[in-house]
Amino acid sequence: MTEPLALYIHWPFCAAKCPYCDFNSHVREAGVDHARFRAALRRELAFEAGRAGRRPLASIFFGGGTPSLMEPETVAALIADAGTLFDMAPDIEITLEANPTSVEIGKLREFRAAGVNRASLGVQSLDAEALRFLGRRHDAGEAITALEAAREIFPRLSFDLIYARPGQAEAAWRAELRQALALAADHLSLYQLTIEPGTRFATQYARGDFALPAEDDAARMYEATAEEARRFGLVPYEVSNYAKPGAESRHNLAYWRYGDYLGIGPGAHQRMLRRAAPAIHASGDGGVMLATRRHRAPEEWAARVEQSGHAIVEEEELSPRDRGREALLMGLRLAEGVDPARIEARSGLRFVDTVDPAMLSACLEEGYLEWQGPRLVATSEGRVRLDALLPALLR
Incomplete structure (x- = not known):
């Protein structure tokens, strides 16, 4: 860690x-x-x-x-x-x-x-x-x-x-x-x-x-x-x-590479891979990726922090599939693309299980995506179309 x-x-x-x-x-x-x-x-x-x-x-x-x-x-x-x-x-x-x-x-x-x-x-x-x-x-x-x-x-x-x-x-x-x-x-x-x-x-x-x-x-x-x-x-x-x-x-x-980040303040979100700490509003006992959301209304947020030390209203364990999808969604926005090994390390899921193989092949054939060494990268044509491509690409 x-x-x-x-x-x-x-x-x-x-x-x-x-x-x-x-x-x-x-x-x-x-x-x-x-x-x-x-x-x-x-x-x-x-x-x-x-x-x-x-x-x-x-x-x-x-x-x-x-x-x-x-x-x-x-x-x-x-x-x-x-x-x-x-x-x-x-x-x-x-x-x-x-x-x-x-x-x-x-x-x-x-x-x-x-x-x-x-x-x-x-x-x-x-x-x-x-x-x-x-x-x-x-x-x-x-x-x-x-x-x-x-x-x-x-x-x-x-x-x-x-x-x-x-x-x-x-x-x-x-x-x-x-x-x-x-x-x-x-x-x-x-x-x-x-x-x-x-x-x-x-x-x-x-x-x-x-x-x-x-x-x-x-x-x-x-x-x-x-x-x-x-x-x-x-x-x-x-x-x-x-x-x-x-x-x-x-x-x-850090967001686009799917790293850990804390978010404090009204409505702030965060993603953290935890090894030991239990979730606040989840059933897990640690060793999971937790997605956390805080109360949005400023005064209510402050009141909850004053009472409990935090204003978390939702905290859920993200499944390996959700983690793989999020890592791919964020990473393909970058010119450097995504490293499948990074997605696997952060999600615990094989990269081939995060994408639709037929759609991946089609995107590669059409020139929207390409392999640059070990990394999957969106081309200039693909980046213009990312919002449309990604929902179809993800499994």
Whole structure:
């Protein structure tokens, strides 16, 4: 059990709810009791550390919600606790997501002093009209100022953009992307706009208030994304993520490589292979992969942590088949693909028992998948079609 852990810490609060967002995020007009949530996060972290044992820790990721709305002392306390409870890697990656508003950017130096060494900015667009459509609270000028400031403060910097927006053309996307890439980030997350159930966009889209680009147009924008990124030295190491060599998100690689990760905070999920600790809400007695989910509502989550030390509402033992399926689903998103030996080690199931052999043969024959040495890799054609291929490929 010496494989390093990844730690995710969820801050659920936002200044406003974006119309496309289906994350567990909440707006509190009356304010947030920072002291209460700081204490609850620290307590739940201690609880999970007690179950995990003293393990190497490779990454910490403050996600949300909007973690840049946290008080820097909360971030500092959680990083310090993690250093006490686990064996931090000398080059540990500590990421904090931030929005490029002037209020939040003013706190970046404090987050750096707290121990954060990688910032991820939710820019989403450098187009004024698009920012209004996406419900963002910053303008393009603020985004550029924030990126320039973050670049000076943090050793590593990433930011997000959303493409395939209503009325967007490939040429306009290329121009916007070039402007973004010129800001010298070492990592970009570039997401196609999708309509998620339960969001404000879902209601508006169903009413016909706007239309998305045709599937073929969106695919061309996806291909253009990789072309433009490569010109600036960034390569697509995952379906939606581009980085200069060595600048890949180590934290997210832990998910895609199906490693162990802890998740604390409202609604946080985690996957842990446990050797001895029993499940909270499962019948097993250890030696299993446990999938854990916490209560989503922030105040109820805090109350449960205060009462029990944790807010776990569901914890189940994943079967070998489920583990094999999850490892394949995540791994094929990576440009490096998946190693069958890794899937077998994490699932206890033979690789040939995780895939439909006829569909695997068909995908290989059509050029959607290929073997590169011992690894199964999705080709560029296959990565565009992964969402459709994977359900048919899995047994």
